[in-house]
Amino acid sequence: MQSKVDLRCxxxxxxxxxxxxxxxxxxxxxxxxxxxxxxxxxQSVGYTCPKCGFRGP
Numbered sequence: 615m616q617s618k619v620d621l622r623c624x625x626x627x628x629x630x631x632x633x634x635x636x637x638x639x640x641x642x643x644x645x646x647x648x649x650x651x652x653x654x655x656x657q658s659v660g661y662t663c664p665k666c667g668f669r670g671p
Contacts, residue, residue, distance in 0.1 A: 621637055621647065623649050624650065626653070630649040634651075648663065
């Protein structure tokens with residue numbers, strides 16, 4: 615997995631800092647690391663996996 619310093623939020627594109635952020639493999643394909651910043655997580659902003667097109671909350 616990428617470090618959170620290098621990772622960008624899959625929803626908004628901002629750098630994903632460690633406080634309140636998360637990263638996990640795509641629930642569908644498992645091949646892409648999905649990054650979520652605290653703001654997008656709190657507001658349930660959707661994301662789309664760039665590899666398989668899976669959409670999540």
